[in-house]
Amino acid sequence: MPLDRRAERLLAMLAAVRREPDAPQPPAARRESLRALAEMADDGSAAAHATDEGFDGPAGVVPVRLYVPGGGGQQALPALVFFHGGGWVAGDLDTHDGFCRRLCAASGWRVIAVDYRRAPEHRFPAALDDALAALRWAAANAAALGIDPARLAVGGDSVGAGLAAAAALAARDGDGPKLALQLLVCPILDVGRSGGSRDAFAEGYFISRAAFARDMADYAPDVAADDPRLSPLRAASLAGLPPALIHTAEFDPFRDEGEAYAARLASAGVPVRAHRHDGMIHYFYALARAIPRATEAAALIGAQMRELIETGAAVH
Amino acid sequence: MSERTDPVLGQITAIVEAMLVKRGGPLAVAADQNLSEAGLTSLDMVNLMLAIEDAFGIEIPQRRMTPANFRTIAAIEQLVSNVALAA
Numbered sequence: 001m002p003l004d005r006r007a008e009r010l011l012a013m014l015a016a017v018r019r020e021p022d023a024p025q026p027p028a029a030r031r032e033s034l035r036a037l038a039e040m041a042d043d044g045s046a047a048a049h050a051t052d053e054g055f056d057g058p059a060g061v062v063p064v065r066l067y068v069p070g071g072g073g074q075q076a077l078p079a080l081v082f083f084h085g086g087g088w089v090a091g092d093l094d095t096h097d098g099f100c101r102r103l104c105a106a107s108g109w110r111v112i113a114v115d116y117r118r119a120p121e122h123r124f125p126a127a128l129d130d131a132l133a134a135l136r137w138a139a140a141n142a143a144a145l146g147i148d149p150a151r152l153a154v155g156g157d158s159v160g161a162g163l164a165a166a167a168a169l170a171a172r173d174g175d176g177p178k179l180a181l182q183l184l185v186c187p188i189l190d191v192g193r194s195g196g197s198r199d200a201f202a203e204g205y206f207i208s209r210a211a212f213a214r215d216m217a218d219y220a221p222d223v224a225a226d227d228p229r230l231s232p233l234r235a236a237s238l239a240g241l242p243p244a245l246i247h248t249a250e251f252d253p254f255r256d257e258g259e260a261y262a263a264r265l266a267s268a269g270v271p272v273r274a275h276r277h278d279g280m281i282h283y284f285y286a287l288a289r290a291i292p293r294a295t296e297a298a299a300l301i302g303a304q305m306r307e308l309i310e311t312g313a314a315v316h
Numbered sequence: 317m318s319e320r321t322d323p324v325l326g327q328i329t330a331i332v333e334a335m336l337v338k339r340g341g342p343l344a345v346a347a348d349q350n351l352s353e354a355g356l357t358s359l360d361m362v363n364l365m366l367a368i369e370d371a372f373g374i375e376i377p378q379r380r381m382t383p384a385n386f387r388t389i390a391a392i393e394q395l396v397s398n399v400a401l402a403a
Contacts, residue, residue: 009378013365016381017358036359040366290366 041098085158087215106302155183192225
């Protein structure tokens with residue numbers, strides 16, 4: 001499928017306003033950029049209610065935003081612990097608020113968005129440590145949080161999906177609770193990868209190769225690119241991981257690693273549903289105002305999550 | 317409202333001023349004031365393009381998506397009327 005017309009127009013607008021494509025942007029500017037993009041989310045009318053809280057993490061309080069679907073009340077519901085994207089440097093509870101709301105409303109699950117520590121102030125594996133702590137906290141406080149502990153899931157988008165996949169690996173190996181599902185949206189799973197979609201969409205497709213290299217340099221400058229905590233696709237075995245929903249975008253540099261992960265999970269015997277969004281770019285799902293098909297993506301993901309519960313899938 | 321008030325200009329000004337407030341910029345901006353200097357970032361410019369399209373029900377052709385066309389409120393007004401005329 002060709003590039004979606006609205007996605008193409010957004011890329012053209014971004015190209016038109018870019019001042020110096022190769023100028024290094026300090027972390028504060030990258031954070032502000034992503035926050036400005038959040039204005040391209042939809043109107044936030046999704047039927048979900050949010051409250052901000054926090055828990056004691058390994059290095060201080062980790063803020064979280066708890067979303068409950070309309071009419072959810074206090075009853076025990078399935079819950080998705082969500083890690084936002086933003087290159088480990090940018091992104092926060094606000095940048096992904098619209099997407100989390102839509103996921104919550106569409107799935108009928110609780111969503112717990114986690115404001116993990118970011119680089120360069122906090123380097124690898126601080127973000128993953130907080131992510132795992134969030135899963136343990138959600139499991140340990142399931143009753144108080146209104147979570148059905150048999151239906152606790154992990155998820156994220158972009159590098160947040162990489163954190164989710166790495167957390168699922170660690171949880172499998174005893175460093176976290178049993179998980180019912182991993183949701184990976186446009187995941188980054190093999191940081192040192194080249195070729196294929198990484199080359200085809202290296203420039204002009206929302207995250208340039210240079211921009212990703214800057215994020216890597218800020219987060220994990222001295223870590224081997226094949227460390228599975230950074231590149232879950234490089235893990236020795238994917239057997240025994242929770243069922244996966246993997247959503248990729250056709251014109252995304254990180255497309256191939258997401259699809260490779262789906263294939264490896266399937267061959268390891270893990271139930272996988274993989275969906276490629278034709279004509280779409282990285283992060284499209286959070287840009288509903290600029291790319292209307294974003295709302296379809298959240299609706300589809302939510303329906304898949306709901307289906308998973310209705311078919312009785314749960315931690316055994 | 318006086319008959320000399322241009323509703324298009326007024327609408328563009330309102331959109332721009334709402335964005336500038338979020339950036340801690342000036343509360344009022346003149347039609348010929350440079351918007352970058354007033355505090356709009358490059359991504360704000362993208363949001364501005366989208367907001368202008370929404371507000372006027374137009375689609376800005378790619379060749380007109382230039383920084384010059386979004387430098388000032390007056391330039392945007394010119395752009396809007398050109399695009400509307402061409403439609």
